[in-house]
Amino acid sequence: MSTSNDRGGVLATVATQRQVRLVAPGRKSGQPRAVTIWFVVLDDGTIGLGTLNEDRNWVRNARHAAAVELHLEGVHLRGRFTDVTDPERHRRIRAAMARKYLPFRIASWFGIGQRFTFLVDALEVVDQL
Numbered sequence: 001m002s003t004s005n006d007r008g009g010v011l012a013t014v015a016t017q018r019q020v021r022l023v024a025p026g027r028k029s030g031q032p033r034a035v036t037i038w039f040v041v042l043d044d045g046t047i048g049l050g051t052l053n054e055d056r057n058w059v060r061n062a063r064h065a066a067a068v069e070l071h072l073e074g075v076h077l078r079g080r081f082t083d084v085t086d087p088e089r090h091r092r093i094r095a096a097m098a099r100k101y102l103p104f105r106i107a108s109w110f111g112i113g114q115r116f117t118f119l120v121d122a123l124e125v126v127d128q129l
């Protein structure tokens with residue numbers, strides 16, 4: 001387990017990475033299921049995720065499990081997966097995704113974007129290379 005200062009430094013480092021590998025146990029099998037997706041590190045030290053389709057298996061598995069693992073280059077994190085229900089936080093995640101990823105920026109020009117957003121909070125650094 002790390003201190004919050006260590007976690008802050010880790011998050012600052014991984015914020016520039018393009019993808020995260022999210023791992024959650026399967027709803028039925030309990031076996032680890034992984035997906036590689038885009039993400040943003042938010043100012044409050046949480047990680048934001050989004051999707052157009054909440055029926056995707058990764059969303060359903062992560063919601064069911066609540067506890068997820070995040071694998072990034074050089075670091076392995078564990079945290080709590082939750083739906084974003086606050087409209088302002090949802091807007092902030094979408095805006096951060098649009099700043100980081102050109103396809104999201106273009107989609108936002110047309111009023112398209114992540115219909116569903118999620119947070120991974122209560123982050124713990126499990127391993128660092």
